[in-house]
Amino acid sequence: MPVYRVALLGFGNVGRALAQLLLLRKQDELRARYDLEVVVTGIATGRHGMALNPAGLDVRAALEMAAAGQDLSALSAEPPPTDGLDFVRRVAADVLFENTPVNYETGEPAISHLRLALERGMHAITANKGPVVHAFHELRRLAACQGRKFLFESAVMDGAPVFRLYEAALPGAQVRAFRGILNSTTNLILTRMETHGETLEQAVAYAQRIGIAETDPSGDINGWDAAIKVAALVTVFMGVPLKPQQVQRRGIRHLSRADVQAAAAQGQRWKLVCSARRRDDGTVEARVEPQRVGPESPLYGVMGTSSIVQLDTDVLGQLSLREDDPTPDATAYGLLADFLTAVRPG
Numbered sequence: 494m495p496v497y498r499v500a501l502l503g504f505g506n507v508g509r510a511l512a513q514l515l516l517l518r519k520q521d522e523l524r525a526r527y528d529l530e531v532v533v534t535g536i537a538t539g540r541h542g543m544a545l546n547p548a549g550l551d552v553r554a555a556l557e558m559a560a561a562g563q564d565l566s567a568l569s570a571e572p573p574p575t576d577g578l579d580f581v582r583r584v585a586a587d588v589l590f591e592n593t594p595v596n597y598e599t600g601e602p603a604i605s606h607l608r609l610a611l612e613r614g615m616h617a618i619t620a621n622k623g624p625v626v627h628a629f630h631e632l633r634r635l636a637a638c639q640g641r642k643f644l645f646e647s648a649v650m651d652g653a654p655v656f657r658l659y660e661a662a663l664p665g666a667q668v669r670a671f672r673g674i675l676n677s678t679t680n681l682i683l684t685r686m687e688t689h690g691e692t693l694e695q696a697v698a699y700a701q702r703i704g705i706a707e708t709d710p711s712g713d714i715n716g717w718d719a720a721i722k723v724a725a726l727v728t729v730f731m732g733v734p735l736k737p738q739q740v741q742r743r744g745i746r747h748l749s750r751a752d753v754q755a756a757a758a759q760g761q762r763w764k765l766v767c768s769a770r771r772r773d774d775g776t777v778e779a780r781v782e783p784q785r786v787g788p789e790s791p792l793y794g795v796m797g798t799s800s801i802v803q804l805d806t807d808v809l810g811q812l813s814l815r816e817d818d819p820t821p822d823a824t825a826y827g828l829l830a831d832f833l834t835a836v837r838p839g
């Protein structure tokens with residue numbers, strides 16, 4: 494039975510959920526259904542240490558230590574790496590999972606981590622949107638040269654198979670436009686403002702309390718997270734490299750409870766709508782902006798942390814993918830799906 498050695502660079506919410514799914518929950522199924530085993534040979538964090546063991550690390554112990562805020566270096570069978578690049582250079586692995594925080598401006602240092610992993614002959618898998626918008630073509634070319642895969646299903650819509658839908662199920666189709674709701678935090682905030690009569694600030698506080706919004710929610714509220722997701726979809730679906738700065742962007746900061754309730758009184762809802770359209774000259778117009786939508790729109794019923802993307806293709810007309818109430822496992826599943834895509838033949 495083949496044993497795949499995997500390295501986890503980034504061991505926060507996503508890295509830990511992946512470790513639990515891959516090593517604890519799905520281990521028997523991977524053996525029985527796919528005849529393969531997984532061993533974790535390296536785990537790296539930013540401020541909580543790094544550990545290497547070519548024979549395999551004790552993942553349960555790593556999860557307990559991470560939950561307790563302890564330094565993971567104690568688990569290392571070798572002198573711990575000094576930084577992310579040193580980690581990728583030294584880890585004995587077939588697959589690198591890169592799950593460090595997104596850098597909207599440059600995509601670094603994740604791009605350098607993924608590039609080095611591919612150069613060293615590993616598959617490179619990430620939930621990080623930065624490398625998709627800032628280095629998709631470079632990393633895909635490098636992966637092809639190396640006979641490896643660069644995959645990123647979880648970067649947009651958690652684990653819902655949005656990239657796989659396009660790349661595996663729509664051969665020969667052209668995406669002319671898309672429209673959707675891609676940021677769960679703002680959708681939850683707008684939902685709370687409507688259903689609980691909360692102000693924007695109260696709804697943000699609620700989203701922070703349940704762990705959906707970050708301490709600094711401005712990336713969501715100002716539309717940056719949505720813009721980078723639009724840029725990622727345009728880059729991959731339309732083959733046009735687009736930076737988040739090129740997306741016309743307006744967030745939800747100026748929307749008041751009164752605005753939301755006035756829309757509701759007329760049977761409509763405010764949504765932070767993400768959209769892109771290919772112009773006749775081949776360029777792309779991409780936007781993130783609050784819009785009022787009515788019950789006739791597929792976006793109307795998408796509430797809370799749910800999301801949707803509606804593709805307009807030249808051959809199938811409108812095609813929608815909707816994800817309801819994702820859990821942290823959904824993101825981990827997207828990475829697991831990428832792993833199986835990378836290591837299985839065909």
Ligand SMILES: NC(=O)c1ccc[n+]([C@@H]2O[C@H](COP(=O)([O-])OP(=O)(O)OC[C@H]3O[C@@H](n4cnc5c(N)ncnc54)[C@H](OP(=O)(O)O)[C@@H]3O)[C@@H](O)[C@H]2O)c1
Binds near residue numbers: 594595602
């Ligand atoms: N959370 C979600 O539901 C979700 C969904 C889709 C996509 N994503 C994407 O997935 C990625 C990870 O998200 P997350 O929620 O897991 O973030 P997180 O909880 O903040 O975890 C980030 C991890 O990366 C480590 N790290 C930071 N800088 C590093 C560096 N230079 N070298 C090595 N490790 C470094 C951190 O270590 P320290 O804590 O020690 O600094 C931590 O272990 C992000 O790009 C995010 O946008 C997240």
